[in-house]
Each structure stands twice: as structure tokens, then as C-alpha cells.
Amino acid sequence: MSWTTEACQQSDMVERDFLLEVDDHKVPGVYWQPVTGAQRLVLLGHGGTTHKKVEYIAQVATMLGQRGIAALAIDGPGHGARVAERWEDDPTRFPAMWHSEGGTQTVIRDWAAALDFIEAEQGQRPTGWWGLSMGTMMGLPVTASDPRITVALLGLMGTWGPNSDDLRRLAEKVTCPVRFLVQWDDEVVPRDDCFELFGLLGTRKKTMHVNPGAHAEVPAFEIAGSVAYLDRHLGA
């Protein structure tokens, strides 16, 4: 478990990579922190066929940083720097890649290890989750099982896909406030499956925001609103 790069300052944010050993595999991660420091933290789960520093994840990290919130991301199972092979042009391989290192249970351990690492380095802080699509395939189980996460931005996912049984089973254990995003014309995850997963979430403090457009067409105002939502719920 160690940092792998020097801290690299980009405008008002410091970015630093790290590498964890969890059980028998390696988990590459990145940590972003405003230069002025941060008393709060958000875990960022990227979508399928992308990676921990994909453009929209880096943008959310920047938007969080502007509100004085640090961010942490790791590559999901079979994604990014965890695998040498580039398979992302063939989305039919996604389920196999999701399961390549053990699926949902491995994901829960990986994220717990990443949060352990950063808390050992930076101390315990109010912590939230932000993740859509595969970022919810990871984030719903993580939020359900790690009481350190006290608010979550989820969505673009339903009772669907390679860990749908886990999502159905764990949804009721999500008891913190949740905002859940759905795209009305989602061509990847059917909206009715998304609605069903929203209904299964155990928390009473949940709101679903539904906008027109395809899976990857979440409006910019909704992304900005999601960051403001986490900011409000993580306290000052």
C-alpha cells in the first residue's frame, strides 16, 4: 500500500496516484485534494469500459475540489490499470471483466481498503459516494456495507446486469440519503429496471431525478446539482 507518484498540483488541485494490495490482487487508485486541504471526502466510481481518471470523473473531482471536498477513485474490476489488455471496444466482454476478480464482494473489499488507506493518511472525514452506471454497481454495495459513507449519488443502473442479484439484495441496506439519476431514454439499462432499483433502496431520504436522453447524456446541470447535493449533505 503506497503512493506511486509524487503529488502533482494542477491548478487548485493536488493529484496523486496510489497502489493497494488487496488479497491477491492490486488496486490502482488516485486521490485529489484541494491545495487548501479538505475536511470532507467523496469516493468516485467510474462507469463501465472507462477508468478512474476518465474525463467526467476528473471533472467531478474538480467540482468537488472547488467546494473544498477531496475525492478518491480506484479502477473497477477488469478496468483501467488493473488489466493490461484493452478490451473496452467490445462491451460484450463487460460481464466477464466485472467478474474477473470476484465481482461484488471483491469490489466491496477493494473500496474499503482504499478508504482505509486514505483515512490512515489523511484522517477520518465525512464521506460520500458518487457513481453512475458501473459506478452504482460498485457504489450501491459499498454504500450498503460501509457505514462510513453517509450520502450517495447513484443512478443509470437498475435491477440489471452482471450483479443485479447483489443490487436487489443489498438495496434495502442503503439507509443514508440518496439522489438517484435516471435517463428516460436509456438504451443500456431500461428505465423500468432503474425505477425498480430506486424503489428497493431502504432509505426514506431518496429522490430520483429523471431527464430525457440516452445513457451517457446526463445533463450538465444535473451533474452540477449532484455535486451540490453531496456538498449539502456532507455538512460544512
Place this chain on the structure above:
Amino acid sequence: MSWTTEACQQSDMVERDFLLEVDDHKVPGVYWQPVTGAQRLVLLGHGGTTHKKVEYIAQVATMLGQRGIAALAIDGPGHGARVAERWEDDPTRFPAMWHSEGGTQTVIRDWAAALDFIEAEQGQRPTGWWGLSMGTMMGLPVTASDPRITVALLGLMGTWGPNSDDLRRLAEKVTCPVRFLVQWDDEVVPRDDCFELFGLLGTRKKTMHVNPGAHAEVPAFEIAGSVAYLDRHLGA
């Protein structure tokens, strides 16, 4: 067409009743304006079995006034001061009361007359709609047919109820930005009917917000957010 009361100032708002004659019937209304004046206006449509000054309508008027926005409400067909008989304890009479003066087409004419009246008095201003449940049974047709309305807060209604055919037919003509509220556990209007109506709205600038709870349990933060939404979309 005339004012029926002197202007009555309550805290920072001036409230004044008026009475219109539209075709062969009378339409009682109320106008609220911040004491400092208002360059923008929102039409407030009340819910079934209530009236133009029901508590939550007056509260929304106050919240709008705090943002420098005037508000106008009229009693809906068969409701409030339009009828001497008090029938509201028997909701099964609601469809008959809705149709008692001509239904959707009469509603459209009533609201157009109310907006004509207030524009003659106060001048033309950027104008929005706020109305849930029967406030959407009125507001969707009004927004679809009156180009003066440039943003609308709708919801708690679906392809359902005494004017469902009109709602289905007119939804595609709603082309301004819309925020649409749904209660997941709505015991009056089934959520699937609400989802269907949201899908039929012609505008691409539409967002649906869904919260747990019964028909009348819209969270306070969602009401506050609805006022902020209209404020943003009506311009400064």
C-alpha cells in the same frame, strides 16, 4: 372584471381579491405582490377539494414574493368561491365538479382571462405556472395553450382522472421547460400514470423528481426547490 377588496398588506406581501366574468360564469381570484413590486409572475393552480387561498398555495405565494415574484390564483371549476355548496368531504363528487362548468376548455379560458386582467393592471411580465394534482389538470392545458407561460412546475398527476384524454392530447404541446413532481407511493394517482404523462410532455427540457410518500406528502425541500426552479427560469 374588477378588484373586490382593497389591497391588504400582510408582512411584505400585498394581497388583493378580484372577480372576473368569463362567458356566463364568474371567476374569483387573488393576486399577491411583494410591497417592493414585481417584474415577474407565477400562476398558482390549487389541488382538488381545496381553493385558491389554501395554506400551501399561500405559502408558495409568500416564497415567490421573497424572490420578488408576484403570484395569481383563481378558484378551479366547482371549487372555492365559485360554488356555494360545500362538497369537498365527498371526493367522489370531484369529477362532476370538474366538469360542472365545461371542463378543460373552460379552465383554459378562465386562466387566460385572469392573466389578461392582471396584465391590463400590471403590464406584461415573464410568467410561469406552479400547480400540482388538479393544479396540473389545469396547468398542463393552460401551459400548452398560452405562449405567455414560459416555464411550468407540474406533477402529482398522470394519464388519469376526469380530463385524462385532454392531458394526453395536450402534453405534446407543452414546449417550455418543465419540472414534474411525482410521489412514489401516491395513493391517488398511480405513479405509472404519472410517469406516462411525463413521457408525453413535448418539451426536451423536462426533469422529473420522484420522492417517497403519499400524494400529499411532497417534501418541504422539494417545494422550496420548485420555487427556486421557477425563479431561475423566469430570469432576473
